[in-house]
Amino acid sequence: MITIGVLTISDSGAKGARQDTSGENIRAMVTQLPETVISAGAIIPDERELIEATLREWSDDKHLNLILTTGGTGLAPRDTTPEATKASACTIRRSVCFPEVSQACAVVLLLSIFPAVLKL
Numbered sequence: 001m002i003t004i005g006v007l008t009i010s011d012s013g014a015k016g017a018r019q020d021t022s023g024e025n026i027r028a029m030v031t032q033l034p035e036t037v038i039s040a041g042a043i044i045p046d047e048r049e050l051i052e053a054t055l056r057e058w059s060d061d062k063h064l065n066l067i068l069t070t071g072g073t074g075l076a077p078r079d080t081t082p083e084a085t086k087a088s089a090c091t092i093r094r095s096v097c098f099p100e101v102s103q104a105c106a107v108v109l110l111l112s113i114f115p116a117v118l119k120l
Contacts, residue, residue, distance in 0.1 A: 004037065005062070005067045007068070026068055039062060046071075052088045
């Protein structure tokens, strides 16, 4: 059995001011996979210490096989999710980093926002 955690990082979602559609979509997709179970889920604000602590707890204490995060991708100084995730990955004992995945995600994101940038 593959144990999975879905962590949504959103200030407004954590306050209940916005529905967590991305986390819901991830959970819906994951539950269709064979031999998987969602063992943890949360919506937390974009606070670096809290993000790092949650990722470490889910990995080191709950021993989840896979942690999926969504949200926290803004460009404001307050948006610290990438830094918190990277810092956590460096201390989680079983973490494996795949820079190519991050690069591919950046390309997909850039392609999705590029038309909007051209309209400005």
